[in-house]
Amino acid sequence: MRKERVLLVDDDGIALLVHSKMLEQHAEIVTAANANEALEIIKKDKAFAVIISDQYMPDMNGAELLQIVGVMVPNMVRIMITGFADLDVAMQAVNLGNVFRFLVKPCCQEDLVLALAAGLDKYRQSAGEISQEAALTEPLTEREREVLRLLGIGFTSGEIALAMGITIGTVKTHVHHIFGKLAVNNRIKAVAKAKNMGLISR
Incomplete structure (x- = not known):
């Protein structure tokens, strides 16, 4: 069975590599070094179950990116990684941007894997509801x-x-x-x- 695809976004190359290694056994990992690169990847291929983004990045921060992604691909589960100084921003993203959950740096493997597992479960549940409703003669309002x-x-x-x-x-x-x-x-x-x-x- 093919693994679900996950998009990791972080301008810190070392963090991107470390987090990718932490998760590679649990999903097919694609990485992006900034928000704009992530958006270009999604424009070409929307088949991602989860996006995990760092908050503090140049040009466009994680909260802004995840809100855009929520419009582009509503069923893609959105997770944010942030520092303690950005907790207020992260909470706002959860409340306003429908971000599924956020993690605080530095992320240990257990926390990251558990967050991903929960995100994948949410994605599968959403995909199941969509496929079930597709079996109807006409969708319910x-x-x-x-x-x-x-x-x-x-x-x-x-x-x-x-x-x-x-x-x-x-x-x-x-x-x-x-x-x-x-x-x-x-x-x-x-x-x-x-x-x-x-x-x-x-």
Whole structure:
């Protein structure tokens, strides 16, 4: 089985080499010496599961890079490595840039490998959800996903209408569309199939 690909970004050549050696048994590692090089690599090939970037780099810092990557390839898991002085920046990146997690320099192998493993798990989960939904005749809308989630909890049409601030008629329309997309004819079958497909939690 082919290993997932990971992009390491750091302007410190020694750190880049060390981190690459730490992770090479766990993924296929591609390296970039700065943010611009990383973006050029991604433009040519978006097939990366995880990007791990240093924060402090010239021209463009890690937080800026990871926010751009989040727009270019939303399902690529983003991890930041930072120094103690940049912890506030890192936390902002986590909160605003949807960065999955950050590590503090110097990174030991155990912390780096554990962070990568968690990132790969998140990527696989995301890829699984995408592939499962691709099996539908038509993707569910965000509203239909929410209705389906509430059906899974056991909400009635009236309770769903109250929870979502919509009319019962609108709920019934969403439910009808959900049945069609899942190729079922009742709520019990819809919920069971959605759980099997990973569209809602079991």
